[in-house]
Amino acid sequence: MRVRTLHTWNLPYQDAVRVQRRLSQKIRETPLPGPVRTIAGADVSYTRRGREVYGAVVVFTFPDLILIDKAFASEAMEFPYISGLLSFREAPVLIKAFRKIRRRPDVVIFDGQGMAHPRGAGLASHMGVLLDCPSIGCAKSRLVGVHGPLPEDKGSTGALTHRGRLVGAVVRTRQGVKPVFVSPGHAITLPEAIRLVLDCCRGYKLPEPTRQAHLAANQLRLDAQATIALRSP
Secondary structure, eight states, rough: OOOOSSSSSOHHHHHHHHHHHHHHHTOOOOOSSSSOOEEEEEEEOOOOOSEEEEEEEEEEETTOOEEEEEEEEEOOOOOOOOOOTHHHHHHHHHHHHHHOOOOSEEEEEEEESSSTTTTTTOOHHHHHHHSSSEEEEEESSOSEEEEEEESSSOEEEEEEETTTTEEEEEEESSSSSOOOEEEHHHHHOOHHHHHHHHHSSSSSSHHHHHHHHHHHHHHHHHHHHHHHHHHHO
């Protein structure tokens, strides 16, 4: 899969912020161009010690969610943890994995924020622009914004607003389980993003594409650590 090169990654804080502000001008909240037939999930796993990071991309048919492609990558992480700059930690290894994908998905769901971000350019939005592909942010926690009470029923949704602007939704994907935070990444509308996340849930809190990507990235990390342990004297 082709990935654009728009900037370098190991940047000082202020330069990284400037990159996000420039990218925010390229992000579109527009309807999908056609029916969704394939959907991907992407996630990253970290080692507790050391700098190695592992990325996984899995592609499924939609709506039946049959796995049709997958790719993995690893590399040494250079960028420190800074709130709001997650893409500078995770995007480099995900780009390596996406470049191995043979089947370009119609939509990608990321375990991170889309437009629900201080500069409107979270991981899902950042990657959506680089991939030139519709993308969704589906995060387990809130980065910005406020919302009202949410009913306990599966499928309940509430508006997530930031500085008076609608940036996403809080979505209950399982009865009585903490909600996820869904926001458009790039080239998709919020109602479409919510619908796709709910349609991809199969009894778990997370939509199946990102859940499977999470499991795959963790397994890649465990396998790599086991190999290193075997080689140790």
